[in-house]
Amino acid sequence: MANCKYEWPAAGDRRLIGKSISRIDGPAKSSGRAKYSLDINLPGMLFAKSVNCPYAHVRIKSIDTSAAEKMPGVKAVRVIMGVGKEVQWAGDQVAAVSAVSEEIAEDAARAVKVEYEQLPFLVNEADFDKDKTAGRTRQAAELKVGDPDKAFSDPDVVTHEGHYGIPVITHCCLEPHGHVTEWMGPQSLRTFSSTQGVSAMPAQFAEALNIPANNVQTICRYIGGGFGSKFQMDAWGLASAQMAKDAGKPVKYLLERAEELETAGCRPSGFARVKVGAKKDGTLVAWESDCWGTGGPTPSGVLPIPYVLDIPNRIRRHTFILANIGPARAWRAPNHPQAALLTMTPIDDLAAKLNMDPLQLLMKNADLASEGRGKVYREELQKVAEMSEWSKYWHPRGDKTPGHIKRGLGVSIHTWGGRGHAGNCLVTIQPDGSVTAELGSQDLGTGTRTVIAIVAAETLGLPVEAIRVKIGDSHYPFDGPSGGSTTVGGVSASTRRAAVDARDQLFAAVAPGLGVPADQLEAVDGKIQAKGDASKSLTWKQACRKLGVKTVQAHGKNPGQCMLGSSGVGGAMVADVSVDTETGLVKINRMAVAQDCGLIIDMKTAESQCYGAMIMGICYSLFEEKIMDNITGRMLNPNMEFYKLAGIGDIGELKVHMMTGPGYDERGVIGLGEPPVISPGAAISNAVANAIGVRVPTLPVTPEKVLAALAKGGMA
Amino acid sequence: MKQKKEKLLSGKKEADGLTRRDFLKGAGVAVSGSILVGEAQAEANPAEGSAQVQGPGEVPVTLRVNGETRRLNLEPRVTLLDALRDRLDLTGAKKVCDRATCGACTMLMDDRPVYGCTVLAIEAQGHEVTTIEHFSKGGKLHPMMSAFVEHDAQQCGFCTPGFVMACIAFLKTHPNPTMEEVEKGLGGNLCRCGTYWGIRHAVLDAAKAMSAEAEGGLIHG
Numbered sequence: 001m002a003n004c005k006y007e008w009p010a011a012g013d014r015r016l017i018g019k020s021i022s023r024i025d026g027p028a029k030s031s032g033r034a035k036y037s038l039d040i041n042l043p044g045m046l047f048a049k050s051v052n053c054p055y056a057h058v059r060i061k062s063i064d065t066s067a068a069e070k071m072p073g074v075k076a077v078r079v080i081m082g083v084g085k086e087v088q089w090a091g092d093q094v095a096a097v098s099a100v101s102e103e104i105a106e107d108a109a110r111a112v113k114v115e116y117e118q119l120p121f122l123v124n125e126a127d128f129d130k131d132k133t134a135g136r137t138r139q140a141a142e143l144k145v146g147d148p149d150k151a152f153s154d155p156d157v158v159t160h161e162g163h164y165g166i167p168v169i170t171h172c173c174l175e176p177h178g179h180v181t182e183w184m185g186p187q188s189l190r191t192f193s194s195t196q197g198v199s200a201m202p203a204q205f206a207e208a209l210n211i212p213a214n215n216v217q218t219i220c221r222y223i224g225g226g227f228g229s230k231f232q233m234d235a236w237g238l239a240s241a242q243m244a245k246d247a248g249k250p251v252k253y254l255l256e257r258a259e260e261l262e263t264a265g266c267r268p269s270g271f272a273r274v275k276v277g278a279k280k281d282g283t284l285v286a287w288e289s290d291c292w293g294t295g296g297p298t299p300s301g302v303l304p305i306p307y308v309l310d311i312p313n314r315i316r317r318h319t320f321i322l323a324n325i326g327p328a329r330a331w332r333a334p335n336h337p338q339a340a341l342l343t344m345t346p347i348d349d350l351a352a353k354l355n356m357d358p359l360q361l362l363m364k365n366a367d368l369a370s371e372g373r374g375k376v377y378r379e380e381l382q383k384v385a386e387m388s389e390w391s392k393y394w395h396p397r398g399d400k401t402p403g404h405i406k407r408g409l410g411v412s413i414h415t416w417g418g419r420g421h422a423g424n425c426l427v428t429i430q431p432d433g434s435v436t437a438e439l440g441s442q443d444l445g446t447g448t449r450t451v452i453a454i455v456a457a458e459t460l461g462l463p464v465e466a467i468r469v470k471i472g473d474s475h476y477p478f479d480g481p482s483g484g485s486t487t488v489g490g491v492s493a494s495t496r497r498a499a500v501d502a503r504d505q506l507f508a509a510v511a512p513g514l515g516v517p518a519d520q521l522e523a524v525d526g527k528i529q530a531k532g533d534a535s536k537s538l539t540w541k542q543a544c545r546k547l548g549v550k551t552v553q554a555h556g557k558n559p560g561q562c563m564l565g566s567s568g569v570g571g572a573m574v575a576d577v578s579v580d581t582e583t584g585l586v587k588i589n590r591m592a593v594a595q596d597c598g599l600i601i602d603m604k605t606a607e608s609q610c611y612g613a614m615i616m617g618i619c620y621s622l623f624e625e626k627i628m629d630n631i632t633g634r635m636l637n638p639n640m641e642f643y644k645l646a647g648i649g650d651i652g653e654l655k656v657h658m659m660t661g662p663g664y665d666e667r668g669v670i671g672l673g674e675p676p677v678i679s680p681g682a683a684i685s686n687a688v689a690n691a692i693g694v695r696v697p698t699l700p701v702t703p704e705k706v707l708a709a710l711a712k713g714g715m716a
Numbered sequence: 717m718k719q720k721k722e723k724l725l726s727g728k729k730e731a732d733g734l735t736r737r738d739f740l741k742g743a744g745v746a747v748s749g750s751i752l753v754g755e756a757q758a759e760a761n762p763a764e765g766s767a768q769v770q771g772p773g774e775v776p777v778t779l780r781v782n783g784e785t786r787r788l789n790l791e792p793r794v795t796l797l798d799a800l801r802d803r804l805d806l807t808g809a810k811k812v813c814d815r816a817t818c819g820a821c822t823m824l825m826d827d828r829p830v831y832g833c834t835v836l837a838i839e840a841q842g843h844e845v846t847t848i849e850h851f852s853k854g855g856k857l858h859p860m861m862s863a864f865v866e867h868d869a870q871q872c873g874f875c876t877p878g879f880v881m882a883c884i885a886f887l888k889t890h891p892n893p894t895m896e897e898v899e900k901g902l903g904g905n906l907c908r909c910g911t912y913w914g915i916r917h918a919v920l921d922a923a924k925a926m927s928a929e930a931e932g933g934l935i936h937g
């Protein structure tokens with residue numbers, strides 16, 4: 001018996017929680033009937049297009065919109081960056097036009113004349129050229145623990161030094177950023193926003209437009225990807241609402257593909273010179289790193305290296321480079337994929353120097369992980385070793401089998417927080433038995449809707465289909481934004497609390513009739529019955545009918561009473577690759593991940609997060625880079641031919657194991673979106689080094705870089 | 717250059733086995749419809765075997781979509797995708813790259829898969845256009861859609877309708893595909909959330925379900 005009434009049911013009592021359940025909005029999505037913001041068509045709606053700045057760093061001298069305004073079909077024109085404003089990256093929106101068709105809007109955008117004053121720019125930071133970056137660096141506070149100098153000078157310590165890096169990439173959400181806005185009255189706005197924060201969006205519009213926040217309604221039933229880049233209203237959101245007001249018509253303003261890639265978010269780069277030292281038995285003792293990177297013209301986050309392993313003597317210095325490359329935005333597990341690469345690849349090189357199996361080296365040092373997570377890492381490393389047949393396929397550096405195809409394995413570990421966010425859920429039970437759960441939340445494709453339905457259904461003893469989940473509308477109770485793997489923890493807890501209270505109200509209503517005290521009732525299999533005595537029972541419908549004209553409503557909050565979730569997960573991943581030493585092509589044979597995330601609500605969508613994260617990881621490990629041109633200052637690949645993503649044939653065989661059961665379940669719900677996307681870069685880079693015997697120092701591991709590394713040779 | 721080489725080496729093919737190049741040639745449009753203006757319009761319609769210049773203003777266009785005749789007035793440069801999405805509110809096909817790279821706009825033209833962003837609406841005249849909406853008419857999901865749900869072959873779902881269409885078209889020419897054929901044949905669609913693992917299994921499963929249905933005389937779609 002639970003000590004606290006909201007606690008999750010014990011393992012044996014869970015009918016739905018932890019099972020593999022298909023997402024409830026799957027049919028809407030796979031049939032093409034789900035409406036995304038880009039799909040919203042309103043009567044009389046206008047289409048907006050941007051005037052994009054073609055230069056990386058300029059000041060606006062003049063803007064002439066008169067020709068555009070005169071074009072037939074053009075209904076509104078707005079300057080976004082006025083005269084005198086400094087544009088900090090190419091592609092930025094200088095002005096926008098709205099017209100009756102997309103084609104006319106494109107013509108009108110081209111008719112806007114802008115004069116620019118050229119300013120010096122920097123768009124590449126990989127080589128950290130001191131001259132070029134003069135005046136464009138900021139130093140983060142140095143972090144020093146123990147005495148690294150002394151530790152490195154110990155004659156028994158073996159050290160490795162190297163240079164590693166991971167470039168700027170973009171989010172490349174398939175649905176671009178943007179909104180459809182519609183004025184419902186002089187002071188009242190409705191937005192269909194492609195956003196990760198439905199409840200937080202009205203306040204942004206309200207403040208910018210100087211109208212009451214309560215007069216703004218934001219709707220986002222479906223969103224085509226966000227990955228951390230879609231929290232803001234953004235300049236285009238404001239311009240959309242302004243043009244809608246000017247024209248007296250709804251305006252659809254979502255970005256074009258090129259501007260999406262150029263202006264809607266950068267994952268900051270990370271490059272580092274690293275020195276790492278261990279005793280001959282592999283015990284890590286010392287770390288020193290000089291790291292730099294850019295995410296745009298303002299400082300972004302410091303990379304937390306050494307990552308996961310708190311090596312006892314360590315020093316890290318971090319330099320922000322301020323480049324004209326676009327705005328830094330949170331990208332799934334901010335700073336962690338970079339930190340994992342910059343930590344796990346030098347450690348792998350050190351293992352090679354020590355003639356040690358890197359997986360064993362991580363096992364040995366697992367207790368350096370914070371929060372006493374060493375045991376979890378050992379269990380997970382053990383598990384991925386089995387899944388990837390590590391002992392069969394791993395070999396010391398350099399596949400010595402004849403031929404030009406070389407196979408190798410690499411490993412990495414990762415961590416994330418993932419505590420549930422603050423939010424509210426309203427559960428309503430109607431006298432006819434219908435049930436709704438309402439939250440101002442959003443489902444990014446992670447399974448939020450399904451998780452809410454499962455929790456409510458489990459609590460009320462109903463099938464999943466009996467719950468109508470209403471999310472994606474700011475008129476529902478406030479829920480936090482979806483970022484940092486916080487959503488499932490948040491909505492599962494608020495829904496559980498609301499559903500338990502709603503159920504208890506129903507118990508109280510039917511208890512007298514059943515002649516059973518309310519606290520001796522249970523809701524199972526679509527019935528309300530005396531605990532352990534099915535002879536005293538009502539069907540769900542009969543029970544609800546007893547409500548008469550009353551409706552049961554209960555409000556659940558997170559955080560709140562009872563521990564329903566916690567924070568802090570591990571995770572271990574192995575990559576198995578084959579490298580063609582003649583073409584330099586890397587092929588993924590297999591990826592395996594062992595991942596914990598506390599109590600799992602829906603096994604199917606949880607596993608999907610891991611499969612998807614590994615695939616996204618393959619993308620940034622082998623293909624993705626925001627390639628910037630030093631001469632024009634522009635992105636050279638603002639399209640999907642050359643901003644490459646993996647295809648269905650590029651992913652190999654994927655294996656996922658979720659850590660569940662004692663030791664995991666009792667931690668409650670913890671988020672999962674971020675953790676499995678962290679390790680692929682390091683695991684794949686390490687696998688390539690294991691295959692060909694030399695390190696390709698930076699991601700993405702392209703054929704060109706593989707061939708260059710092979711030509712250069714390297715550590716034996 | 718290097719990307720081009722990789723792409724060729726990774727064997728990206730259209731759903732019906734054509735290379736992207738063949739596809740573009742076949743469609744008679746070498747660049748995105750949305751930037752076809754001025755002189756390019758003259759070249760936009762060679763597939764009809766006519767040298768007649770249309771536009772630049774709106775022209776009457778008659779489309780056959782999901783078995784219905786739809787009459788519109790459109791500028792000749794309007795793509796089939798934009799015509800369907802902006803004018804007919806058929807928004808299942810998504811606009812993502814708008815230039816024949818991602819497959820999110822995949823639809824059928826006379827049973828062949830095409831990228832709707834790379835066909836002009838005027839070119840689609842005289843052809844039967846079938847969009848994703850057709851395959852769940854009356855609320856009954858096509859077996860491919862059910863397989864996508866069952867295998868969780870979708871996350872955000874934005875690539876999904878295009879993928880479902882590519883898969884349906886692919887099974888028409890490969891009713892019993894091998895995994896290798898799936899990997900090659902569906903290389904013309906991209907997903908950002910990383911749902912390929914589920915898609916692979918969905919396609920193989922749907923193939924089985926559909927051949928079983930066909931044997932039972934219930935040919936769908």
Ligand code: FES
Pocket residue numbers: 810811812813814815816817818819820821822831832833834
């Ligand atoms: S939108 Fe047509 S292929 Fe990408």
Ligand code: FES
Pocket residue numbers: 174224225445869870871872873874875876906907908909910911
């Ligand atoms: S499911 Fe999101 S892009 Fe494919």
